[in-house]
Amino acid sequence: MIEIDSDFRLLNPNVNFRIVAGPGAGKTHWLVNHIRNVVANGSELERFGKVACITYTNVGADTVVRRLGAASTRAEVSTVHSFFYKHVVKPYLGFIAADLEIDLGRVSGHDETIISDYQFLSDWKNATKQNYLRDHEAIVGVLSVIIWILNPKGEVELKVRRRRPGQAQVRNNSLVLYKKMAWARGVIHHDDIMYFSYLLFTRFPFLVTAVASKFPYFFVDEFQDSNSLQVEIFRLIAVEGSYVGIIGDLAQSIYGFNGASPTDFKSFAAPGIVEYVMRQNRRSSNEIIDALNSVRKDIVQIPFRNFSSGLPEILVGDMRLAINNVAAKCQGEETVTLSRRNETVQLVKNEGIAPMHPLNLFAQAISHDSNWTRREILISCVKAVVLARDANFSAGLREMLKALKHLYDDEVAENKKVEILMSLLTNLPHYSTGAMSNFATFLNAKYKFKMQGFAAGRPKLFYEKYSFADFSACVKQTEETGINRTMHKSKGDEFENVLLLTSSVDEIGLLLKPDLLKNEGHRILYVGISRARNRLFISVPELAPEARKKLEKRFKITDLPA
Numbered sequence: 001m002i003e004i005d006s007d008f009r010l011l012n013p014n015v016n017f018r019i020v021a022g023p024g025a026g027k028t029h030w031l032v033n034h035i036r037n038v039v040a041n042g043s044e045l046e047r048f049g050k051v052a053c054i055t056y057t058n059v060g061a062d063t064v065v066r067r068l069g070a071a072s073t074r075a076e077v078s079t080v081h082s083f084f085y086k087h088v089v090k091p092y093l094g095f096i097a098a099d100l101e102i103d104l105g106r107v108s109g110h111d112e113t114i115i116s117d118y119q120f121l122s123d124w125k126n127a128t129k130q131n132y133l134r135d136h137e138a139i140v141g142v143l144s145v146i147i148w149i150l151n152p153k154g155e156v157e158l159k160v161r162r163r164r165p166g167q168a169q170v171r172n173n174s175l176v177l178y179k180k181m182a183w184a185r186g187v188i189h190h191d192d193i194m195y196f197s198y199l200l201f202t203r204f205p206f207l208v209t210a211v212a213s214k215f216p217y218f219f220v221d222e223f224q225d226s227n228s229l230q231v232e233i234f235r236l237i238a239v240e241g242s243y244v245g246i247i248g249d250l251a252q253s254i255y256g257f258n259g260a261s262p263t264d265f266k267s268f269a270a271p272g273i274v275e276y277v278m279r280q281n282r283r284s285s286n287e288i289i290d291a292l293n294s295v296r297k298d299i300v301q302i303p304f305r306n307f308s309s310g311l312p313e314i315l316v317g318d319m320r321l322a323i324n325n326v327a328a329k330c331q332g333e334e335t336v337t338l339s340r341r342n343e344t345v346q347l348v349k350n351e352g353i354a355p356m357h358p359l360n361l362f363a364q365a366i367s368h369d370s371n372w373t374r375r376e377i378l379i380s381c382v383k384a385v386v387l388a389r390d391a392n393f394s395a396g397l398r399e400m401l402k403a404l405k406h407l408y409d410d411e412v413a414e415n416k417k418v419e420i421l422m423s424l425l426t427n428l429p430h431y432s433t434g435a436m437s438n439f440a441t442f443l444n445a446k447y448k449f450k451m452q453g454f455a456a457g458r459p460k461l462f463y464e465k466y467s468f469a470d471f472s473a474c475v476k477q478t479e480e481t482g483i484n485r486t487m488h489k490s491k492g493d494e495f496e497n498v499l500l501l502t503s504s505v506d507e508i509g510l511l512l513k514p515d516l517l518k519n520e521g522h523r524i525l526y527v528g529i530s531r532a533r534n535r536l537f538i539s540v541p542e543l544a545p546e547a548r549k550k551l552e553k554r555f556k557i558t559d560l561p562a
């Protein structure tokens with residue numbers, strides 16, 4: 001392996017390469033400069049070629065585009081699904097639509113919708129002889145975690161990502177029919193994009209040639225998050241002649257639930273691939289780097305800024321007190337909270353810091369409200385409001401459009417989405433503290449939504465029991481750019497000060513008995529810790545004496561008042 005730092009310039013960009021480096025090493029910084037270099041000097045780019053840069057989050061893509069400046073016009077920087085939708089699936093889906101029974105006329109993009117109306121699920125259960133499955137909520141729970149993978153025999157398979165005890169016993173061989181029934185309604189999931197691309201590439205190899213000639217340089221950031229099918233697609237592109245560069249960090253592999261296998265990053269093969277490693281950490285203080293080094297064996301990072309900000313601090317006690325404590329210490333400085341669970345993020349945002357919501361109300365709605373249209377409208381409206389309120393207006397608009405499509409034809413829905421979402425935000429005080437049933441009444445009265453009302457019974461009890469605020473605590477944000485995020489959504493970013501919120505000492509297992517290789521929970525905390533430039537705080541509800549003793553070496557421990 002060749003040691004480089006982030007100022008290294010690859011003079012001949014016509015090579016395949018792999019760069020391995022820890023957090024804050026300057027991978028993104030290097031990649032941005034490398035793209036600029038290729039745009040200026042890449043001999044294969046010619047007049048119409050572009051540099052492809054795949055990232056795994058929209059935030060990551062935005063960061064690269066922003067830093068590229070003018071060079072971004074010769075680069076296509078996007079998430080893996082957007083890239084393959086735009087360049088492979090959208091233009092060529094017609095080649096396989098009849099075979100897969102996809103209703104092309106009804107396809108408009110890709111999202112995470114799981115079709116959950118009673119009739120649809122009943123038809124699917126009948127067709128797959130699974131009438132023993134009674135709980136529709138549990139079925140949808142399984143259908144929302146299925147994924148296309150390439151198995152070790154090289155065959156594409158549809159699998160449940162995480163099999164759990166108590167999960168609905170949906171048979172693997174019934175999943176393809178679910179997909180076909182969804183495609184027949186024009187519903188395409190994000191992950192289907194990779195399956196369709198794989199089919200198109202293997203059945204019509206000239207399409208790989210077309211992509212490779214349009215993108216003679218093809219880079220993948222955060223490669224460790226790719227799953228086996230994605231890796232195979234990248235391999236096909238490398239074989240076809242694009243210069244492929246992959247960049248990543250095994251210790252930051254946190255998308256196991258998407259089928260990502262850290263070993264794929266190590267074993268990815270491309271002709272003459274050159275291996276580089278970066279050992280610096282250009283982000284964090286010496287003490288934070290010490291904490292990172294103490295849990296990692298493969299790369300020992302060298303501080304670049306070489307400055308001290310005091311020991312990172314563990315705050316033992318109530319989460320709200322920890323937030324106030326850190327806010328007082330870091331006044332006027334950029335400070336973010338990072339949490340493992342999305343529910344914690346929402347509660348911090350809502351400033352409730354109430355006991356954590358143990359429920360996923362969106363999933364529960366399936367078994368409590370059999371009226372699919374009403375349920376989807378209500379859920380999408382809650383998501384639209386919460387997303388738009390939290391500075392992600394475009395994601396909010398997408399949800400608003402989904403809700404309106406249940407009520408109007410596509411063009412009318414498109415025309416109304418902005419006006420209704422703005423009005424919902426303005427009117428937030430009218431429904432934000434009331435029950436969900438009041439929110440439904442509000443939508444019908446104010447916007448003439450014509451959702452079916454609630455007679456006595458299960459839906460009525462359910463929507464009266466839970467408030468709009470309860471539902472909004474369950475919104476899973478597609479993108480989080482605010483100061484309260486999940487650790488997953490903080491990937492690739494950095495902040496002056498970070499407060500990690502944990503709900504039990506188990507969540508800091510990394511610091512007590514590290515196993516970065518095997519334990520994804522440990523890698524998630526590692527990502528969280530490594531986001532901080534200056535000061536790091538960790539809130540835990542309690543700490544046993546042995547754990548305390550162990551942590552005292554590298555952390556200041558503060559007991560918050562009871």
Ligand SMILES: Nc1ncnc2c1ncn2[C@@H]1O[C@H](COP(=O)(O)OP(=O)(O)OP(=O)(O)O)[C@@H](O)[C@H]1O
Pocket residue numbers: 006007021022023024025026027028029030249252282283491492493494530
């Ligand atoms: N050569 C450089 N010159 C100036 N600043 C740099 C250089 N390399 C990195 N940096 C800065 O160091 C910080 C960390 O770099 P970067 O975000 O590229 O690291 P990374 O390896 O992508 O991190 P991670 O994997 O943790 O997301 C950023 O603030 C970046 O601007």
